[in-house]
């Protein structure tokens with residue numbers, strides 16, 4: 001028979017063999033669990049994004065007024081978003097570049113939606129140190145490759161917004177994009 005340590009607390013044993021001290025421990029742990037849950041539930045519901053935060057996490061853009069060769073600057077999650085309508089010549093120029101020659105290899109098809117190659121939607125944030133590149137409208141400096149030119153340190157992006165020259169390490173980021181109609185997109 002195994003001997004037990006001597007204790008001051010009387011050891012009452014219930015019908016199913018559980019000792020009184022075990023009961024107290026189980027009750028205390030259960031109470032802590034329920035209390036913890038009670039704290040956790042409001043905390044989690046407080047952490048869930050509210051309806052207006054959810055709305056701000058996506059951006060709707062009407063494409064109908066954006067002429068080929070131009071683009072608009074919108075805002076997505078508080079950052080500039082470039083929505084550019086490429087011409088056939090700009091598409092051909094992007095397609096003619098050997099992907100293996102690129103610093104951050106990707107095709108224009110990789111960076112646009114299926115069947116919507118003329119719509120190049122990227123963040124308007126240079127991947128070097130975060131300046132806003134020029135070139136979203138045709139009257140701005142688009143640099144040597146016809147895409148975007150970053151005035152801060154001279155990074156140059158092509159007509160698929162891929163980095164081609166200068167210190168930026170990566171292409172302009174492509175956010176999640178969904179066409180909600182032929183002339184409207186939801187970003188985010």
Ligand code: FES
Nearest residue numbers: 126128129150153
């Ligand atoms: S931030 Fe654009 S080149 Fe430096």
